[in-house]
Amino acid sequence: MKAINILISISIIGLLMSCGGSSQKNNEQGNNMSGDIKIDGSSTVYPITEAVAEEFREIEPDIRVTIGVSGTGGGFKKFARNETDISNASRPIKDIEKETCEEHAIHYHSITIAYDGLAVVINPENTWAESITVEELKKIWEPSAQNKITHWNQIRPEWPNEEIHLFGPGIASGTYDYFTEAIVGKSGSSRGDFTASEDDNVLVQGVATDKYSLGFFGLAYFEENSKKLKLVAVDNGNGPVKPTAETVSNNSYDPLSRPIFIYVNQKSCEREEVQKFVKFYIKNAGSLTKDVGYVALPTEKYDTEYKKFISFLETHKL
């Protein structure tokens, strides 16, 4: 019988341990606002929302903001079922997702909160590919390139006759959706014979250790690993442009700079704490975005987003 006693005591200890921390927390009730705000969605947007939630907690400790990382698509699925108040998205909402929102009578407001550049990177030992045109990228990545475009000199004759090794994010990520949309012309359509990983650090390692590699991922991952990688300038007809904070935010790094968004459920905006959080978000996104490695919008754009949100609230009498 001792066994059962031990089992029971283990579980009781476990429960006590976990309850201990929380009871104190519940006691400190101030006059501040309280409530829950549920956020889910893109893992690309997550660091910004996390930073905002962290700062928001300083001024409103009793509003519990929780954030998940189901991905842009997974986030919209929950958003459309009224399971979340705000959805993080690294691409605009798709038509099919809009339809599900309508089916469940979910209305929303979208807010652009930052820019993210997609970096096209090569190994530092690669001396030939200084820049690449959008057509060349398309030639490499389009579905018909599979098993055909396999060598560097097939892209440009003066490049070496060596196999090209491609690295990119997994097909479930918004980054992949965006890249294929911008380069191939159709979201989610590309060749399949490349090394794909949901973990961008794996891609960094892949490109950093392979002289004949070429890959793409979020600019933040390049900046953290700039010694191990080399940027390729992208030419969309107006000369080669390298992604920097400036070229990404003024859109001259075209077409691989993208805006990222949050979507706010209209019904949730009836709750004062959600309104307050979103206003706080827009006001502070600029400085916090830089903290976590993304590119902020110009200040006047945040002002516009703020005004748009206020008028959204007014038109719906929230």
Added chain:
Amino acid sequence: MKRSVRNKIYDKVFEIIGYTATFFGLIILLYFITDIVYEGWNRIDYDFLTSYTSRKAEKSGIFPAWVGSVWILALTLIISVPIGIASGIYFEEYAKKNKITYMLEVNIANLAGVPSIIYGLLGLEIFGRMFGFGSSILTGSLTLALLILPIIIVSTREALKAVPQSLRDASFALGASKWQTIWLQILPSSMGGVLTGTILALSRAVGETAPLIVIGALAYVPFIPSSPMDEFTVLPMQIFEWTSRPQHEFLINAAAAIIVLLCITFLMNGIAIYLRNKWQKKNQW
């Protein structure tokens, strides 16, 4: 003579293969653990264990994550152990050997091999949406309990099988009923094996991420869950989120969190071994 020489050679060869196989695994494991400890050891301090996550890696901590893991562990234990052990007893002591029992047995064995993400989908639909538990600790625990039930059932049956028939006979001979025999003789004698299986199964549950992501475990939780209906995060989620960050400092945090998770697992395996040894000493047939 010739044959005995040949056999000795075979013997030696197999010994070497055995050694290599053992050390191959051990060395790789050792390499990983050294690497992780080297990266993360200095990161672990009181603040790390008692802070919430932050955008600044050096201010970030794993408080909600490890408390969430303990919650999940405790609830999973409470849910899965009684059901698992009871099913094991049913199959071993009560079930008639017919086709239905056989079908059930085969299915339980198969369930042990179903990928954990499938359990996540099941948990999301049934516990999360149908029962309306949402993305709560309860949903997570129920899902993980389902995941490890087959393991508990199978190990309970193995432990019960190991109890010698003579013990049962002796108990019946003294006039004990079937239930008295099971409850007072067979179960205590097999408890070592049952607990070992259970704790190993729970060690597996504590490291699961995939099913919990599916049911909606979070990454940022600024509070400590206070009831089973609260939303939560767990250590593997936190580790997963940190390893996908570009900044190296977050990878150090992940290494530190892995050490904490490893400690929990080692501790549980330690308990399992201790209990097994204790019960084995007591029961000498």
